[in-house]
Amino acid sequence: xxxxxLMVPSVPDGDQGLVLEVNGVAxxxxxxxxxxxxxxxxxxxxxxxxxxWAMELDARTRRRELRMPAVFAFRLVxxxxxxxxxxxx
Numbered sequence: 001x002x003x004x005x006l007m008v009p010s011v012p013d014g015d016q017g018l019v020l021e022v023n024g025v026a027x028x029x030x031x032x033x034x035x036x037x038x039x040x041x042x043x044x045x046x047x048x049x050x051x052x053w054a055m056e057l058d059a060r061t062r063r064r065e066l067r068m069p070a071v072f073a074f075r076l077v078x079x080x081x082x083x084x085x086x087x088x089x
Contacts, residue, residue: 003035003043003044003045004044004045005044005045005046005047006018006036006044006045006046006047006050006074008047008050008074008075008076008081009074009075009076010075010076010077011075011076011077012077013077015075016073016075016086017073017074017075017076018073018074018075019071019072019073019074019086020036020038020071020072020074021038021039021040021069021070021071022036022037022038022039022068022069022070022071022072023037023038023039023068023069024036024037024057024058024061024068024069025037025046025054025057025058026043027054027055027058032051033045033046034046034050034051034054034055035054036054039069047081049081050074050081050083053082053083067088069088070085070086070087070088071085071086071087071088072084072085072086073086
């Protein structure tokens, strides 16, 4: 099964971009790829620029500093890809 790449939209600074209700992240040890899993069961492969975010999110949830699911806004502003928490579900 091929997992689609999360397409992060290029937006003006201040716009939310793509909003997803995220259930968690997962990695693929053999290739070190990271994925985001939504609450509706969809899985998306993350662009490389979001791998540090995924690693931090994974660590925070394992340490129970952040409870999932949560709503995130993914956006590309210039050369910077961000994933900001909007709310917790």
